[in-house]
Amino acid sequence: MIMIIILKILLDLMTIEQPFLPSSIDTAIIGAGPHALTLVAHTLQKSKKFHHKFLVFDPSGAWLNQWAHQFNAFQIPHLRSPVVHHPESNAFALRAFAEKRQAELFEPYDLPGTQLFQDFCTEVVHRWQLATKIYPSLVTHLEILEQGYQLRLSEGRSIKARRVVLAHRGGTPYWPEWAIAALTNCPVNRLQHSSQIDLRQVQVNGDRILIVGGGLTSGHLAIGATQSGAQVTMMHRRQFYDKLFDADPGWLGPKYLKGFEANRNWAERFDLVKNARNGGSLTPAVMNQLRQAEKIGKLNFLENCQVQQAIWQQDRWLVTCHNHQQLEFDRIWLATGTQLNIHQEPLLAELQNKYPTEIFGGLPVLDAHLRWPGSQVFLMGGLAALRVGPTARNLSGARMASDRIVPALTKASVCLTPRP
Ligand SMILES: Cc1cc2nc3c(=O)[nH]c(=O)nc-3n(C[C@H](O)[C@H](O)[C@H](O)COP(=O)(O)OP(=O)(O)OC[C@H]3O[C@@H](n4cnc5c(N)ncnc54)[C@H](O)[C@@H]3O)c2cc1C
Incomplete structure (x- = not known):
């Protein structure tokens, strides 16, 4: 009987049609x-x-x-x-x-x-x-x-x-150099890029998590992690700031686009694109939620701070920042965007x-x-x-x-x- 079932499955597999593809x-x-x-x-x-x-x-x-x-x-x-x-x-x-x-x-x-x-x-x-x-x-x-x-x-x-x-x-997801170096010697899922994280599946209750980056993704990850019982540190190389949209609405119409399109200097255009997005921001609503989490001690902000080195030691991360500050975490999440x-x-x-x-x-x-x-x-x-x-x-x-x-x-x- 089992043999017949296996044969039938094999036959079905062989006859599954590939979708039609014209030449x-x-x-x-x-x-x-x-x-x-x-x-x-x-x-x-x-x-x-x-x-x-x-x-x-x-x-x-x-x-x-x-x-x-x-x-x-x-x-x-x-x-x-x-x-x-x-x-x-x-x-x-x-x-x-x-x-x-x-x-x-x-x-x-x-x-x-x-x-x-x-x-x-x-x-x-x-x-x-x-x-x-x-x-x-x-x-x-x-x-x-x-x-x-x-x-x-x-x-x-x-x-x-x-x-x-x-x-x-x-x-491609952006991995800073220190993170690439840190990857070589750590257990699975202890250092992840946001593109690898699914908040519905993570088990982070009681974990200390470092989230690196100042854009909206870092905010979403931080809110999700604190709600799952984690202790979150958000680190940004600049100051966290909030604005409604990621680029000024003037970029949707002639206000800024007229001058942009008239500019034939492509290097200057690239700078305009880069500066308009200004490296990522949180929205006021997300910032508000993060401040609430900060108030009740579930989250803290580390501003003007960059990781210099992260070393996995036995069962935790030892993170050294550019200002020589040393911190310990159970997980590091990169909200560093894509390049x-x-x-x-x-x-x-x-x-x-x-x-x-x-x-x-x-x-x-x-x-x-x-x-x-x-x-x-x-x-x-x-x-x-x-x-x-x-x-x-x-x-x-x-x-x-x-x-x-x-x-x-x-x-x-x-x-x-x-x-x-
Ligand atoms: C979390 C998040 C929230 C955002 N929210 C907003 C928002 O509110 N408003 C807004 O305006 N923008 C938002 N954005 C920005 C942007 O609109 C989205 O990133 C959007 O998904 C971009 O659309 P897309 O079609 O370019 O890319 P995608 O949605 O990524 O779609 C690209 C598709 O291409 C497929 N693909 C890739 N490579 C290949 C290949 N070689 N062959 C065949 N298929 C391939 C992928 O499988 C994917 O399905 C958000 C971005 C993120 C990350």
Whole structure:
């Protein structure tokens, strides 16, 4: 009997169909996050025909999987951005969707609740019939062909595309040198980057945790850890400060973007992008929660302080700071963000060789449609910041990037601009 069951399972496994993959497609979109969804919704709004022309690649096989994971893993109750920022082209669509869910719009400026935003995006996917437009695979190589591109997929198959959009966020988690050195000699999970942490799963009751970094992620981690019974120290090389949005709202319109776009000095543009984000900040609401935790002795702030060395000694970390202060912890969590650098993007390696473009601070100079000059490869997200500005990686940046890319995808006249 057991043999029959095993044989049946083997037979079933052999007959499981791989999802259909055409040999070629007009437009391949890499990544199925909010940036890709924004681009697709905006393009379909302009041209319904586009529905037959594209395929999205993402290893999860689902829309916004990574987005949902990060909100759930950090137990984030609502977005930082107001209700007008979302993937649909009608800026008021999310507000209308929330008509009967007003309690899920948070103060100030109606910040959408996590579930509300996710439900809205599900509605966007449904509205544009996008559920079946994702092929579940990681793109491992992007090769330049005489005509178009070849995407090699993690399971060994490949597909040709006339145009490619990279909406994969990119970047690598930033590990400071002291942390790389410390990793060599410590037990699993005692030193982690925020991208490895899921607050729903950690067991930290009674642990002393050092959280390094001054952005909102450090705040979310600290709140989650104190609520799980940990004793938290938040360390920042500068002072912790709070502001509502990660970049001034002037960067969403002509107030700052006019001057930015008029500036032809790309190095200066890079500085503007960097300075506008100013290395990360907490929101007033999160700062308030942290101050409460500080008051009841669950949390303390260490400002203007940097780790020089961390050594795992028997069962704890001995951390030495630049000011020679020595501290002991059970865990270290890095909320040090990600580093964007075009030289560390394997998918763009061949493109860089064949069509070298200027690079400033690791970011490429793209054409006005966010196309890698000379090619039909478009970039969205933080990698497009020299064109889009400091909010390039955010939902607002996805809209601005779409405004630039959509005409190139839908109008023949801007399809083949010559290499500048
Ligand atoms: C915790 C957190 C909260 C944030 N909150 C806000 C907010 O409130 N408002 C706001 O405007 N911004 C916010 N942001 C910033 C930004 O909007 C998000 O990071 C957003 O997820 C970026 O969207 P994306 O589509 O570029 O990337 P992602 O959401 O990361 O999606 C990219 C997708 O690409 C896939 N992928 C990667 N490489 C490949 C490959 N080689 N082949 C195929 N697929 C690939 C990944 O699996 C992923 O699903 C937040 C960021 C974080 C980290």
